[in-house]
Each structure stands twice: as C-alpha cells, then as structure tokens.
Ligand SMILES: O=C(O)CCC(=O)C(=O)O
C-alpha cells in the first residue's frame with residue numbers, strides 16, 4: 001500500500017474539516033478516520049523502546065494518574081510527529097479562535113504552529129509535549145486536562161495506534177463535560193487503529209437558552225480488560 005504523506009492526508013481535500021469543525025462545535029470532539037495507516041501506527045509503537053527519542057518517562061501509578069506509562073518526545077520530534085503537529089494546527093487554529101471569541105477570551109492563535117510555539121517558548125514553555133502512551137491489562141488513564149503552563153492551545157489530537165479486538169479489549173477513550181451547575185456527562189469515543197480524536201483540552205463554548213456558556217472538559221481511558229494499547233498524543237502547546 002502506498003504511504004500517503006501526512007501533509008496530503010491532512011489537506012482540506014482528504015479530511016472533511018467542515019464536518020470536524022461542526023462536530024467539535026456540537027460535542028467538543030470529532031473523529032478523524034484513518035489519519036494514520038497501520039504501517040505508520042506500528043512504526044510509532046516501535047519508537048516506544050527508543051529511550052534516546054524521549055525527554056521523560058512517566059509511570060502513571062506513581063503520580064495517581066492511573067496505571068500504565070507514557071513518554072514525552074524530545075526535540076527534534078520524529079518526522080511523522082512533527083508533521084502531524086505542523087499540518088493539523090492550521091486547520092484547528094480558526095476553530096480555536098472562534099471558540100475564544102464565543103467564550104469572551106481575547107487570546108487569538110496565529111496561523112502557523114511555528115509562531116504559536118515561539119509564543120510558548122518566549123514564556124518559558126520550552127519542553128515538547130507530544131507523547132506516546134502504553135497500557136497493558138488493567139491499566140487506565142484517569143480523567144485529566146493537559147495544561148502545562150499559561151499558554152494553552154484549546155484543542156488536541158490523540159491517535160489510536162493499536163487495533164481494538166485484536167490487540168486489546170476495554171481501554172476506551174472517554175470524555176466528560178461539566179456544564180455549570182450540572183453533574184458531569186460522559187461520552188465514549190469509538191476508535192479503530194489509525195483513527196484520531198480531536199477534542200477540547202479544557203473549556204469549550206456551548207450555546208444555551210440564556211446565551212453562551214463555558215463547559216469544562218476532561219479526558220481519560222477506561223480500564224483495559226486485556227492486551228496492549230498504544231496512543232500518540234499531540235498537544236500543541238509546550239510545557240514549562
Ligand atoms: O491513551 C489515550 O487514548 C489518552 C491519551 C491522552 O491522554 C492524550 O493524548 O492526552
């Protein structure tokens with residue numbers, strides 16, 4: 001099978017960005033089907049055993065984050081990870097800007113990721129945040145928000161690198177949203193190998209009968225019942 005370059009795949013032609021934008025507006029997340037091919041997924045999983053590529057490794061149980069582990073890539077990022085970050089960002093920045101306008105924030109995001117990263121770096125957020133996560137049977141990821149400093153890009157992307165049913169069972173990606181004065185609501189996001197989910201990092205705007213309000217979002221992973229599961233996380237802001 002031909003390997004499609006990420007730039008071609010992410011371009012307006014190959015992905016229905018209008019649908020993604022609509023679904024993000026309606027629900028705070030959207031699936032990008034087959035963002036990566038299975039060969040690209042396996043190649044990324046194989047990187048997990050290359051300590052030279054990572055700046056730090058986190059064992060989730062040591063921090064109360066859940067069970068399982070992840071590693072943050074160091075700069076320079078592997079080509080595929082760098083190109084995902086660079087090519088997805090310009091599609092998401094207009095959505096992020098619209099959200100901020102609706103939520104009454106004056107922060108606006110530049111068109112290019114390079115420019116946004118310069119803003120992070122100037123504020124001391126210098127460390128790269130893209131990461132690989134690894135789970136085994138009984139592992140899970142507690143509900144959380146990936147905030148790493150003052151500068152936050154409000155959308156992030158997680159790509160499932162393993163195949164449910166074949167490589168693992170359980171281990172579903174979950175999102176919760178907390179609306180003002182209401183209890184939290186959960187949503188399970190069904191993903192196949194290579195599918196990505198774009199979702200709100202922290203807040204998203206919702207239009208109600210009395211105007212626009214802000215809901216608080218969290219994400220996590222339910223307990224794996226068996227097997228192994230890997231994910232690539234692409235966060236667009238860097239960390240302090
Ligand atoms: O493993 C997952 O699906 C969750 C990954 C995650 O928390 C992230 O990408 O920020």
Ligand SMILES: [Fe+2]
Nearest residue numbers: 144146219233
């Ligand atoms: Fe996360």
